[in-house]
Amino acid sequence: MNNFSPDCQSDTANSELVTWFSVQQFYAREAHLLDDLKFRKWIDLFADEAFYWMPIVSNRIGRDVGKEVGELNDLAHYEEDKLSLSNRVKRLETGMAWAETPPGKTRHMISNIVVSPGDADNQVKVVSAFLIWRSSLEVDQEIFAGKRLDTLRRDDETGWKILTRKIVIDHATLTQKSLGIFI
Amino acid sequence: MLERSANSHLDHLIDLTKGGINRQIFVDPDLYKQELKTIFAKCWLFLGHESMLPKPNDFFTAYMGEDPVIVTRTGDGKIHCFLNMCRHRGNRVCRGDRGSARQFTCPFHGWSFRNDGALTSVPGYKEVYLEKLDLDQHGLVPVAQLDIYKGLIFATFDKHAPPLLEYLGDMAWYLDMAFDRREGGVEFLPGTHKWQIKCNWKFPVDNFIGDSYHGPVSHGSAWQSGFEGMPRRKSGYGYEGFQVCPGGGHGLGVRWAMNVDQIYEMALPEFLQYEKERVPETHDRLGDLRGMHMSPMHASIFPNMSLLWQAGAVRVWHPRGPTLTEAWSWCFVDKKAPPDHRKMVRVHELQRHGTTGTWEQDDVDNWVQSTHGAKGYVAQQFVQNLSMGLEDEIDNPQSIHPDIRGRLGKFQSEINQRGFYDQWLKRMKADTSPVILGSNAEI
Numbered sequence: 001m002n003n004f005s006p007d008c009q010s011d012t013a014n015s016e017l018v019t020w021f022s023v024q025q026f027y028a029r030e031a032h033l034l035d036d037l038k039f040r041k042w043i044d045l046f047a048d049e050a051f052y053w054m055p056i057v058s059n060r061i062g063r064d065v066g067k068e069v070g071e072l073n074d075l076a077h078y079e080e081d082k083l084s085l086s087n088r089v090k091r092l093e094t095g096m097a098w099a100e101t102p103p104g105k106t107r108h109m110i111s112n113i114v115v116s117p118g119d120a121d122n123q124v125k126v127v128s129a130f131l132i133w134r135s136s137l138e139v140d141q142e143i144f145a146g147k148r149l150d151t152l153r154r155d156d157e158t159g160w161k162i163l164t165r166k167i168v169i170d171h172a173t174l175t176q177k178s179l180g181i182f183i
Numbered sequence: 184m185l186e187r188s189a190n191s192h193l194d195h196l197i198d199l200t201k202g203g204i205n206r207q208i209f210v211d212p213d214l215y216k217q218e219l220k221t222i223f224a225k226c227w228l229f230l231g232h233e234s235m236l237p238k239p240n241d242f243f244t245a246y247m248g249e250d251p252v253i254v255t256r257t258g259d260g261k262i263h264c265f266l267n268m269c270r271h272r273g274n275r276v277c278r279g280d281r282g283s284a285r286q287f288t289c290p291f292h293g294w295s296f297r298n299d300g301a302l303t304s305v306p307g308y309k310e311v312y313l314e315k316l317d318l319d320q321h322g323l324v325p326v327a328q329l330d331i332y333k334g335l336i337f338a339t340f341d342k343h344a345p346p347l348l349e350y351l352g353d354m355a356w357y358l359d360m361a362f363d364r365r366e367g368g369v370e371f372l373p374g375t376h377k378w379q380i381k382c383n384w385k386f387p388v389d390n391f392i393g394d395s396y397h398g399p400v401s402h403g404s405a406w407q408s409g410f411e412g413m414p415r416r417k418s419g420y421g422y423e424g425f426q427v428c429p430g431g432g433h434g435l436g437v438r439w440a441m442n443v444d445q446i447y448e449m450a451l452p453e454f455l456q457y458e459k460e461r462v463p464e465t466h467d468r469l470g471d472l473r474g475m476h477m478s479p480m481h482a483s484i485f486p487n488m489s490l491l492w493q494a495g496a497v498r499v500w501h502p503r504g505p506t507l508t509e510a511w512s513w514c515f516v517d518k519k520a521p522p523d524h525r526k527m528v529r530v531h532e533l534q535r536h537g538t539t540g541t542w543e544q545d546d547v548d549n550w551v552q553s554t555h556g557a558k559g560y561v562a563q564q565f566v567q568n569l570s571m572g573l574e575d576e577i578d579n580p581q582s583i584h585p586d587i588r589g590r591l592g593k594f595q596s597e598i599n600q601r602g603f604y605d606q607w608l609k610r611m612k613a614d615t616s617p618v619i620l621g622s623n624a625e626i
Binding site: 054055056058059060061062063064067070071073074075076077078079080083084087088090091092093094095096097098099100172173174175176177178179180 | 277278279280281282283284372373374375376377378379380381400401403404405407408409410509513514525526529530532533534537538539540541543544545547548549551
């Protein structure tokens with residue numbers, strides 16, 4: 001690539017910007033769906049073969065520093081496929097999901113989005129940060145923080161589909177009553 | 184209505200003849216302080232499983248009541264447990280949850296302790312202590328007794344506590360149904376769910392020890408949406424089951440199979456193949472009662488350990504003040520289980536129980552609301568009702584099966600909760616003597 005070619009550079013930068021903007025809009029729409037309790041529409045954003053995983057994070061010292069995030073086959077917070085995710089949504093629709101009766105009020109903030117090329121032409125890898133506010137009943141107020149590592153695939157209908165999502169939560173012992181939220 | 188005065192005797196808190204509990208026991212700070220001393224510093228408490236320390240020099244940290252402890256495996260393979268507290272200024276000497284370490288160095292002044300508890304290095308030992316500090320007297324404070332049952336590590340700070348097996352009594356025999364059903368026992372998967380619940384620690388223990396009554400309402404949403412549990416609900420001769428109260432404040436609930444086929448009928452389809460592999464071996468090891476008739480579901484071990492058999496969940500409910508509890512939850516599988524079954528148990532467990540559990544989330548709210556409800560002065564004038572099954576305890580359990588140990592209630596009965604609070608009251612009343620530690624320190 002000729003570094004001195006302004007056309008080439010602007011083309012590259014422009015296409016990256018377009019992709020980034022598209023991913024950013026996708027995440028913003030996703031966040032609004034979750035906060036507006038439109039969980040069925042949220043499920044539609046996942047590919048049929050999706051894998052949704054939130055490992056447990058622990059405190060490590062000495063030579064074990066770097067092993068904080070749990071591995072596959074360890075006990076995790078979430079280890080879901082599209083069916084179990086939609087069953088979790090189905091539970092919320094029964095009218096008997098008492099922990100969400102009335103539903104908690106959430107606000108998903110997604111930021112620090114970095115998009116990288118994926119394993120296939122129509123895929124990207126994305127890392128982003130989240131901060132989620134939840135308020136339940138009278139005075140219960142909780143914040144969840146962490147990052148998401150996604151593989152997204154281009155989709156004509158929804159812009160992108162989520163192929164894999166790994167959620168690294170920035171809490172070892174949760175001070176929240178549960179992780180009864182989608183991230 | 185319950186008579187209440189500032190100096191009411193502890194006896195007034197629990198009325199087992201009517202099944203009435205004074206709600207003060209869930210919120211009162213003075214009663215909580217006494218619990219830390221007479222229950223948590225004296226009882227045998229569950230720390231973790233041997234499989235959490237696979238190699239020499241492995242460690243994990245835990246709690247005994249509100250006291251942080253370190254559990255270590257030394258180079259010789261032995262397991263130890265110490266207060267996670269520097270003997271100088273009291274800092275935690277280990278800030279990790281688990282890992283490998285031969286020694287722990289206090290971040291404050293650098294006192295260094297070997298993983299067998301010995302104080303091995305004090306900065307300025309010559310220059311500032313003039314070699315007068317007695318290192319032998321300043322090792323990490325050990326628990327008074329530590330013992331292991333079927334891989335489960337327990338410890339107590341009470342030198343005079345009865346041996347673990349005596350403390351567990353017949354509950355140990357029933358625990359075999361979870362931890363000794365196949366050759367090699369079980370192992371705990373890496374990873375612990377840890378989260379804080381704004382409830383009194385006794386509510387979850389009460390729930391797990393014998394509340395088979397709450398399922399259809401509390402967990403209706405999970406059952407209706409693809410998160411059914413095992414053993415599955417069936418009607419007909421057999422199936423319904425019993426609450427078993429072996430004494431000591433422990434208890435479990437079981438479904439009842441008349442024959443092996445009924446066990447298979449209570450299995451979820453995805454678990455059936457493994458059940459067919461496991462049941463014959465369990466039957467050989469444990470006999471008719473424990474290996475066939477009883478399909479165990481839920482249990483609590485006094486004071487704060489709980490268990491779900493089929494989901495492979497073990498819990499400790501750490502007290503964090505009268506109205507805050509820290510739940511620690513593990514998932515266990517048979518050591519002989521193949522990889523696909525391990526995955527199935529793990530996913531089954533985490534989708535129902537623990538931090539994201541479709542069952543547990545609704546349980547948690549119940550415990551929080553019950554605790555919240557116990558705070559009001561007027562609410563405290565009305566007893567908590569635990570009367571279910573007072574009139575229909577099964578008189579002669581051996582008529583059901585000659586091997587049955589302990590008392591027996593119907594499947595929906597609060598016999599186990601009454602057994603738990605009976606033990607709670609005995610402990611709270613009887614024990615005013617200081618706890619004697621292994622190191623002869625008195626608290």
